[in-house]
Structures are given as structure tokens and as C-alpha cells.
Amino acid sequence: AQSVTQLGSHVSVSEGALVLLRCNYSSSVPPYLFWYVQYPNQGLQLLLKYTSAATLVKGINGFEAEFKKSETSFHLTKPSAHMSDAAEYFCAVTEISNFGNEKLTFGTGTRLTIIP
Amino acid sequence: GAVVSQHPSRVICKSGTSVKIECRSLDFQATTMFWYRQFPKQSLMLMATSNEGSKATYEQGVEKDKFLINHASLTLSTLTVTSAHPEDSSFYICSARGLSRTEAFFGQGTRLTVV
Numbered sequence: 001a002q003s004v005t006q007l008g009s010h011v012s013v014s015e016g017a018l019v020l021l022r023c024n025y026s027s028s029v030p031p032y033l034f035w036y037v038q039y040p041n042q043g044l045q046l047l048l049k050y051t052s053a054a055t056l057v058k059g060i061n062g063f064e065a066e067f068k069k070s071e072t073s074f075h076l077t078k079p080s081a082h083m084s085d086a087a088e089y090f091c092a093v094t095e096i097s098n099f100g101n102e103k104l105t106f107g108t109g110t111r112l113t114i115i116p
Numbered sequence: 117g118a119v120v121s122q123h124p125s126r127v128i129c130k131s132g133t134s135v136k137i138e139c140r141s142l143d144f145q146a147t148t149m150f151w152y153r154q155f156p157k158q159s160l161m162l163m164a165t166s167n168e169g170s171k172a173t174y175e176q177g178v179e180k181d182k183f184l185i186n187h188a189s190l191t192l193s194t195l196t197v198t199s200a201h202p203e204d205s206s207f208y209i210c211s212a213r214g215l216s217r218t219e220a221f222f223g224q225g226t227r228l229t230v231v
Contacts, residue, residue: 032218043122043209043222044160051218090159103150104211104220106159 002027002095006107014115019078021110023065023091026072032094033074034104035065037087044090050074061085086114118144120212122223129200129230137195137226139210145190146212150220151183154207166193200230 007022025031032051036044048059055067061084065076074091091107119142129135139149148167152160164180166172166187174180182204184196193212197204207227211220 034219036222041125041207041225041227043120043224044211046219046221049219102148103162103165105162108159111157 002031002093002105004091004093004105004107006089006091006110008110009108010111010113012113012115013081015083016080019063019076019081019085019112021076021089021091021112023074023076023107024072025074025091025093027093027095033065033067034092034094035059035063035074035076036090036092038090038109039087047076047089081112081114083114083116086112088112118142118212118214118217118221120146120210120221120223122210122226124226125224126227127229129228131201131230132199134196134198135200135228137197137208137210137228139193139195139212139223141191141212141214141221144212144214144217146193147190147215148213148220149187149193150211150213151185151193151195152209152211154209154225156207160209163195197228200228202230204228205230 003026005024034049035047038044048057050057050067058064063078089110092104121140123138151163154160163178164172164174172185187193209225210223213220
């Protein structure tokens with residue numbers, strides 16, 4: 001089974017500073033990888049996705065992520081944090097379930113706090 | 117992006133009653149829908165996957181008789197929590213994916229409180 005590891009359940013950065021949220025995956029085949037953001041009491045919003053095209057993926061709200069096969073990583077970055085970036089972030093990978101369905105496996109999430 | 121609408125956003129019900137949660141894809145045909153449960157400050161746990169017109173496939177440990185899932189059309193799936201108990205209180209989230217899509221789109225979630 002595929003798995004996703006997000007290092008750091010909580011990350012705090014100052015407003016204007018670099019945001020780096022880490023994600024490592026385990027996969028025996030080239031995966032599809034995703035980053036989602038969740039605001040309190042809301043569903044998930046797709047930030048960006050990697051689907052075996054360009055390894056540097058640009059998403060919404062100034063976020064980007066780089067797929068590094070050699071490191072099995074898909075870290076999320078943003079050059080300059082904004083107060084509105086405070087939220088929970090989930091990394092996810094697709095896998096095929098026992099029933100042949102394609103499903104998402106989520107990491108445990110990283111709560112990002114922005115310090116004014 | 118595509119829009120998935122989930123209703124209701126919040127519901128409080130008495131123990132022993134049943135609650136239905138709806139998930140609609142508003143601008144695309146959702147061939148596959150997923151239902152997740154999320155406990156406070158935790159990740160999403162996949163409960164079941166449903167393909168339109170087929171029976172849902174449930175993840176290990178999820179009671180299919182308690183969490184009834186219907187996906188009768190390409191735009192609507194429902195999750196019914198039957199004979200709800202306080203331990204069923206949680207945040208339930210649906211997501212939907214179209215046939216030609218690589219990503220799934222999520223509803224806003226439903227906060228269920230059983231009293």
C-alpha cells in the first residue's frame with residue numbers, strides 16, 4: 001500500500017517568510033501526488049497536483065511543489081507567507097484499492113500558523 | 117475548478133435516529149464518489165468508494181449496514197448514518213471525480229453531532 005508522510009504536524013512561519021511543508025511518499029510505481037488545503041470546518045481545496053508531467057508544479061495562491069523521484073518527496077513551498085495561508089495542509093497520493101478503485105491516501109496533515 | 121456541494125453543513129440529531137447527507141457535483145458528471153470521515157485534528161479516513169450505478173465498496177472496519185451509501189445518478193451520492201450514536205459524531209466529507217479527471221473535488225463537509 002502507498003503511504004504519505006508529512007514531517008511536522010505544526011509549522012509556524014512569520015508573515016513574509018518562506019513556507020516549506022514536507023511530504024514524502026512511498027510508491028512502487030510513478031504516483032499522482034496532490035496538495036490540499038483545509039480551512040476550519042470546510043472541505044478540502046486542491047492547491048496543486050503532479051501527474052508525471054513537469055516536476056515543478058505551480059498551484060494556486062502562489063504555492064508550488066517539486067516532485068523529486070530520487071528523494072520520494074513532494075514538498076510544498078511558497079516564497080512569502082501571507083496571513084490568509086494559515087490552515088491545515090494535506091499531502092495525498094493515489095493508489096489502487098483492493099477493489100480496483102483509484103483512491104487517495106492522505107498524510108496526517110500539517111497545521112500552518114502565520115506569525116504577524 | 118469543478119464544484120461539489122454537500123448538504124447539510126451541520127446537523128444535530130438524537131441518538132437512534134438516521135441522518136442523510138447529500139453530495140452533488142454541480143458542473144460535471146461524477147463517475148466516482150468518495151466518502152471520508154475526519155476526527156478532530158486528524159487526517160481524512162476513507163470510508164467507502166462508490167461508482168455510479170454500482171454498490172459502494174467499503175474500507176475495512178466500516179460498517180456497511182450503518183453507513184448506507186447510494187450513488188444512483190452521475191451527480192448525486194448520499195450517505196445515510198443509520199441509528200446514529202454519539203460516537204458517530206464527526207466531520208464527514210465527500211469528494212467526486214469525473215471520468216476524465218485525475219483529481220477529485222471535495223464538498224464543504226458536514227458536521228454531525230449526535231446527542
